[in-house]
Amino acid sequence: MLEKTExxxxxxxxxxxxRILEAAEGVFARTGLNGARVRExxxxxxxxxxxxxxxxxxxxxxxxxxxxxxVRPLIDLxxxxxxxxxxxxxxxxxxxxxxxxxxxRPNFSRLVYLEAISEGSYLSQLARTWFxxxxxxxxxxxxxxxxxxxxxxxxxxxxxxxFVHLSFGHFALAPLFREVFGxxxxxxxxxxxxxxxxxxxxxxxxPEPAEPGADRGND
Amino acid sequence: MLEKTExxxxxxxxxxxxRILEAAEGVFARTGLNGARVRExxxxxxxxxxxxxxxxxxxxxxxxxxxxxxVRPLIDLxxxxxxxxxxxxxxxxxxxxxxxxxxxRPNFSRLVYLEAISEGSYLSQLARTWFxxxxxxxxxxxxxxxxxxxxxxxxxxxxxxxFVHLSFGHFALAPLFREVFGxxxxxxxxxxxxxxxxxxxxxxxxPEPAEPGADRGND
Amino acid sequence: MLEKTExxxxxxxxxxxxRILEAAEGVFARTGLNGARVRExxxxxxxxxxxxxxxxxxxxxxxxxxxxxxVRPLIDLxxxxxxxxxxxxxxxxxxxxxxxxxxxRPNFSRLVYLEAISEGSYLSQLARTWFxxxxxxxxxxxxxxxxxxxxxxxxxxxxxxxFVHLSFGHFALAPLFREVFGxxxxxxxxxxxxxxxxxxxxxxxxPEPAEPGADRGND
Amino acid sequence: MLEKTExxxxxxxxxxxxRILEAAEGVFARTGLNGARVRExxxxxxxxxxxxxxxxxxxxxxxxxxxxxxVRPLIDLxxxxxxxxxxxxxxxxxxxxxxxxxxxRPNFSRLVYLEAISEGSYLSQLARTWFxxxxxxxxxxxxxxxxxxxxxxxxxxxxxxxFVHLSFGHFALAPLFREVFGxxxxxxxxxxxxxxxxxxxxxxxxPEPAEPGADRGND
DNA sequence: GATGAATGAGCCTTCATTCAT
DNA sequence: AATGAATGAAGGCTCATTCAT
Numbered sequence: 001m002l003e004k005t006e007x008x009x010x011x012x013x014x015x016x017x018x019r020i021l022e023a024a025e026g027v028f029a030r031t032g033l034n035g036a037r038v039r040e041x042x043x044x045x046x047x048x049x050x051x052x053x054x055x056x057x058x059x060x061x062x063x064x065x066x067x068x069x070x071v072r073p074l075i076d077l078x079x080x081x082x083x084x085x086x087x088x089x090x091x092x093x094x095x096x097x098x099x100x101x102x103x104x105r106p107n108f109s110r111l112v113y114l115e116a117i118s119e120g121s122y123l124s125q126l127a128r129t130w131f132x133x134x135x136x137x138x139x140x141x142x143x144x145x146x147x148x149x150x151x152x153x154x155x156x157x158x159x160x161x162x163f164v165h166l167s168f169g170h171f172a173l174a175p176l177f178r179e180v181f182g183x184x185x186x187x188x189x190x191x192x193x194x195x196x197x198x199x200x201x202x203x204x205x206x207p208e209p210a211e212p213g214a215d216r217g218n219d
Numbered sequence: 220m221l222e223k224t225e226x227x228x229x230x231x232x233x234x235x236x237x238r239i240l241e242a243a244e245g246v247f248a249r250t251g252l253n254g255a256r257v258r259e260x261x262x263x264x265x266x267x268x269x270x271x272x273x274x275x276x277x278x279x280x281x282x283x284x285x286x287x288x289x290v291r292p293l294i295d296l297x298x299x300x301x302x303x304x305x306x307x308x309x310x311x312x313x314x315x316x317x318x319x320x321x322x323x324r325p326n327f328s329r330l331v332y333l334e335a336i337s338e339g340s341y342l343s344q345l346a347r348t349w350f351x352x353x354x355x356x357x358x359x360x361x362x363x364x365x366x367x368x369x370x371x372x373x374x375x376x377x378x379x380x381x382f383v384h385l386s387f388g389h390f391a392l393a394p395l396f397r398e399v400f401g402x403x404x405x406x407x408x409x410x411x412x413x414x415x416x417x418x419x420x421x422x423x424x425x426p427e428p429a430e431p432g433a434d435r436g437n438d
Numbered sequence: 439m440l441e442k443t444e445x446x447x448x449x450x451x452x453x454x455x456x457r458i459l460e461a462a463e464g465v466f467a468r469t470g471l472n473g474a475r476v477r478e479x480x481x482x483x484x485x486x487x488x489x490x491x492x493x494x495x496x497x498x499x500x501x502x503x504x505x506x507x508x509v510r511p512l513i514d515l516x517x518x519x520x521x522x523x524x525x526x527x528x529x530x531x532x533x534x535x536x537x538x539x540x541x542x543r544p545n546f547s548r549l550v551y552l553e554a555i556s557e558g559s560y561l562s563q564l565a566r567t568w569f570x571x572x573x574x575x576x577x578x579x580x581x582x583x584x585x586x587x588x589x590x591x592x593x594x595x596x597x598x599x600x601f602v603h604l605s606f607g608h609f610a611l612a613p614l615f616r617e618v619f620g621x622x623x624x625x626x627x628x629x630x631x632x633x634x635x636x637x638x639x640x641x642x643x644x645p646e647p648a649e650p651g652a653d654r655g656n657d
Numbered sequence: 658m659l660e661k662t663e664x665x666x667x668x669x670x671x672x673x674x675x676r677i678l679e680a681a682e683g684v685f686a687r688t689g690l691n692g693a694r695v696r697e698x699x700x701x702x703x704x705x706x707x708x709x710x711x712x713x714x715x716x717x718x719x720x721x722x723x724x725x726x727x728v729r730p731l732i733d734l735x736x737x738x739x740x741x742x743x744x745x746x747x748x749x750x751x752x753x754x755x756x757x758x759x760x761x762r763p764n765f766s767r768l769v770y771l772e773a774i775s776e777g778s779y780l781s782q783l784a785r786t787w788f789x790x791x792x793x794x795x796x797x798x799x800x801x802x803x804x805x806x807x808x809x810x811x812x813x814x815x816x817x818x819x820f821v822h823l824s825f826g827h828f829a830l831a832p833l834f835r836e837v838f839g840x841x842x843x844x845x846x847x848x849x850x851x852x853x854x855x856x857x858x859x860x861x862x863x864p865e866p867a868e869p870g871a872d873r874g875n876d
Numbered sequence: 877g878a879t880g881a882a883t884g885a886g887c888c889t890t891c892a893t894t895c896a897t
Numbered sequence: 898a899a900t901g902a903a904t905g906a907a908g909g910c911t912c913a914t915t916c917a918t
Contacts, residue, residue: 035253048879110336116395117329127398135399150419157400158416165384176335179346180354181376197377200369267904473691486900548774554833555767565836573837588857595838596854603822614773617784619814635815638807705883
């Protein structure tokens, strides 16, 4: 777990700042940077608009801070795992951890998608600090390991991208699938199933024939 | 197919209308409904703002018309396939056709994602007229057919959703992956690979070992 | 009556022009010059907006022409009477004739009021060509004739103004009184009564006890 | 009387609001609701347009508030008089009080006329809350009292309407009569004369035969 | 530190007017 | 003579942002 004991008593100002960020995340996720109204964020945070401007110099910077606040835990996660062991097990655990984090902040996935679709100014930062390192490392690992048809080296980017689609996309497109299937993709059960689904896919791609006794029965 | 020979000479007005729709699709895809500036759309279409309002009563209705124009071909596609044969081959062909259509209109995927993320007013229409019927049918077919572990019935929604992620998401997230991998996901090669990847996944899920002679060679 | 036999066959263009003027009068009366929409006038006249601009160079000039068209008969009326006999009988007849004309074009009274209230550009023209000559002559005549208390010379402008209020105001304020009294001031009966009321006022102000046999029967 | 001592120090916001209302009354009176430019009102009030919209949600509602602000004193006046004594004296005093109020706010008469002519949305409210009660009561009183020819019951609405014409119309048509007679109807002298004129008319209509020595010779 | 009040800039929309057919 | 198509110039209204208290 992360250090929860350090920040013992948050200042009143820190609380206000946090409330604003929380409110902003929701509004940005729902309406996008352009559609978001500062007034609405301030109202949702329970503060005056002028107060909001004491904490953040502009709507754009607030938006950026919201994104930063969202990736930071993911970066921590990645670093944690990148120093740990590799292999299918580790991959599965990373996927699980990411899914858990995204489930805790469903708005973040939407923010990332909005940023990507609109080619926002924070996109390249996102690519550089998280998606880039993670996906490239995963692709390398995929290539180091893959052997059997039908998978081959050229598929690496697609495969790792697929996991982004299945994780972030799961939360970003949740409203669509809720409408289509009548049940909420963000519910614990669905998230758990989606996580399991991704783990299954990993195992399907890397049969791990060498390790007897493990992961029997899948194809 | 539908009459393509009747509308030989489009009216000047029809051309203008089409130009506006085309321009609007691009702007909406890049900035979302809220962020889109009518002025920018008009400029991109090469018409005066007032002209735009001769053809469309409001920005919102223009947006809706753009979405309608995007789904209609997909609906046609679905109907065409729903009356044809079923099976893995057909599924693969549908995936291919959809990918081809999405590749031809990369903006449309973005529009769908934006609509889903922002829970726009057209989302339920999208769910009702296309995603709903298609995905539910696909899920049923998946369940009719699946047998072997690790796949089971409860996975059906996730699996069909996965194909949405891999197709629409491929185009919607293109800017991110371009940044990450340094090459353009919308390029013909990548689209072809992604299509093949999805077909591979289908075959992996439905091994079809029993039916000799059927569905041969579709890879 | 006025020459109706001269304009035997009006040109098609003349008819169009007349239709536009007629429509414009209604729209201007209801919404004022500023509030009037050229499109609405054209629609009411059953012509294209561009057509309207063939007949009238601008909305303002159309407005002015409408006003001109409205005063011209009144000017004729005044000239007719100014060359005729004077006296109470004549005054009563003029009032009756004016009321009849205003009743036939209830919109015109409104236009005059709108022009006066907004101090429109045609107001001084109205004052110079009609209200001025008529009211000043009437005031002079009032002074020539009045004798008995409580009326005295200084009241002349007020008295003649009163007749403007009671005639033009009757039609201009018709919507208010319709609302208040539940019956339509523009109806024939009410107009007749109002005319009679004004005649009574005239007689009250100028008792004419000396002239036996005069002013008989006009009540 | 109402508490005039309570609101000792008006808020800054209250002052701004009042400034806007004052400015709006002038602009609306001159140009009508349709012709009025919000920008012009704001400029006249010395505030930014956005500020205006903090106080009033729309131009229409501002207009309505201006009208309300104008009638309220008249309603107070009416209530005051309706609980007092009746008779010619009282009628004369009411007329005088109304004239005084209208003279203090000459724009209000114009607003009423514009609303009546354009059959605005506030007209029926005006009719219900002020003109209706007042005129109907006056008409009843007229009928209760009148006896002698040439006045008879059916004239009641016309007679009370006449007083509206002579009071409100006096101010609404002021620009016209200024142009015609070369002197300003809104000047104190003219207003005083017009008030006296109306009082004379009242006395003419109700000779008050009981009081010997008064108003001899008219009828 | 927080807020009520205010504003410049800009956005969606409409309007009077023109042009090509 | 008439019209469908198009436009420059506002107009009403909102928004991100600032200032005085």
